[in-house]
Amino acid sequence: MHYQGEAEMTRKAISVVGGVYHEQCLWPTWDQIWGSGGRAATAIVGHVDKVTLYTYARKETEVEFRVAAQVFNFDLVTTPTETGISFEYVHCMSTPVLRPALSSLPMLEPIEVQADAVLRFGMLEGSAKVDAKWCVYDPQSAFDPAPFWENGSKADHLAIVGNRSEIEAMADEPDPARAAAKLIQSGAEVVVVKSGPIGAYVHTRTAKPVLIPAYRSEMVWTIGSGDVFAAVFAARWAVHRERPEDAAEMASRAVASYAETMGLSSASAAELSRVQRVSASTVPGKVYLASPFFNLGQRWLVDEARRYLTELGLTVFSPVHDIGAGPAEVVGPADLAALDSCDRVFAILDGLDAGTVFEVGYARAKNLPVYVLAQSVTEEDLKMVEGSNCKVFFDFVTALHHTSWKT
Template identity: 45%
Template sequence: MDSLIVVGGLYAEKCIQPLWNEVFGSGGRAAAAVSSLVPTTLVAYVDASLRVDADDLAARFGFTLDARDAQHPVSFSYLHPLATPVIRPSPDRIVTHAPLRVRGDVVLRYGMLEGDAVVDAQVAVQDPQSAFGAKPFSENGSKANRLAVVLNRYEAMSMVGTDEPDEVARRLMRTENAEVVVLKMGGHGAFVAWPGGTATVPVYSTEYVWKIGSGDVFSATFAALWGVQGMDPVQAADLASRATADYCNRRTLPIRQPADLAALSDPPVTPGKGTIYLAGPFFDLAQRWLVEETRAVLLDMGAEVFSPVHAVGPGRAEVVAPADIKGLEASDVMFAILNGMDPGTVFEVGYAVKLGIPVVAFAENVKPEDLKMVVGTGCEVVDDYTSAVYRAVWRLPVS
């Protein structure tokens, strides 16, 4: 069986909620994900302080580690999986190392913070892993007889100046001679283009959503199935989407075998549109921060948001309450922050239930007895923040 060489970052990762403290990075996670499918080698910069963890990762998942010396470790710290991570050292202080030179039959190349990788391969898959300054595959002298580029909308804008799917594919096929282009479009799935046509594969919904590293799993699965096993690009991308959903739901690696992935029953997401009413207290710094964070995350995911503190603001009860209710009546879904069981938020939940508006409630450290009426009237109650956000977006109506 052909093997896969993964070249990418191996970084420390920490998350506060839910708790996470591991050494993975894009390269480490990719190698761990597909080592059960194909023989896998990871080529990565590894600082001495991370060497024991790196060796342990390779031993646990059964891949070969080709470690190149690094001058310092790199870490990513998240408050929650949808938060912008704090990178240490800050990107402007990360030492730029000499490029990694990698030759092989099939190579998956990720963008890295410490340096670059110059690839010479029969088959290559590129995942730029950079929203700012993503570079074309060939710019550093990399070459491949067959190339697939897997990227998201932000990376597409940086690399080719547009995120319109057909145009992204045309430009990368023309300028990079890419055989396959896979554009990840968030909740709208992944657009797959190849010389014979185009197709879109869906995102699959899950009960739980662990977002950190989900893109790594997608690219690694695609590289193993298309690049090594010779699967057609649409089938490989669909199974990569299923593997990603399974990883998000279980937070475990390696991924399942292709037949097992195909048998998973997770329903595809049909993207909807509309307004989410953001109900929650905002009377102290912590409460206001969570409202601000949630509003920003929902907007970034493409939803319209009615937030009372932003749309109406503080004021007299006889002014604020009717304006808030009017906003609620015009909304399609409610995202309710029930931490602390604020009376105003609880009232809004009851009003939404009476109107038949779907309610997704985020509740940490709330007693089950206090949630009895919320649960008993059909509201979704979720104690994981990221999962709650996704469930609210998935409840938007499909036109």
């Protein structure tokens, strides 16, 4: 059992218990060692006087990550393991490939921590058994999130922070509001249900749920955004003892800042509060997905765009999915009729496919907003696109989100 010393208790301090993992992303390029624990500890060094991170780590990972701990000025306490774990993404919204496979990971003895304030994450190679006065628990498992109390963890004041599927699974209840109420009945003081572009619902024992909005950012980077939310929420609620809805508001602002910069640590509470933010809720509607789909790469990207625009809450019309192949006299009128029924266009312009370029021009003639992904298109070829007030993006996920926000 790890204990905080008497002298440390007079300062604002928090113990973070969570994984430190290797993360790789193809687009945009990302090759870092962070993980939930590492990212969270780094995020809150500007919010808490003393941050201590407890984690499992093999020797090579510990040596490399200890540099980050020194740079960002937090303490690192490791439990040895022989296994290095990595997450590999195609883009930041894609489902990662886990290496090694989860079924092959050996389960280690729990890391035990006793402290006044603790942020506990679920981990792949073991768990954290905590004894805290104030604890924030983020289960970090969409399929089998462990209840906080299952391994003997204790907290006088407990907040559970999770996405909708995690909260529902922990409570064995298919409705998020009822699931949150059930967890509160079981002993949690606060339950925060993260709900994607809608924001996060804060549930407490004594008040109606409060919706905290997610906020827009110029760039959108989502890997680790939930870690930042949990970390800043823990700093503001478990350490500074702010109201849970105020802590969640600050956490949401910190996520927007992180998504914009891909940078850690998080700005101070005063700095986060000063920035003017706009709610990131999806503007409902129907989007026309204009793109070539004549080879494997093009078809894969169309499928990805359709999937994630749908996840963001839009109705998507995709010619390849909804009309398919056919003669010009059939396909052309059907595509134009679909364009007339949509309120925005998402266009993949790479390759300068004639049909896609035509659809962009037709949409602008109809005064429909057009959001263009152009990663390998020359400035000259974009002249009419930009000159007709299309919104042009270089990053795929950023383009998807701005389409959903209808900026």
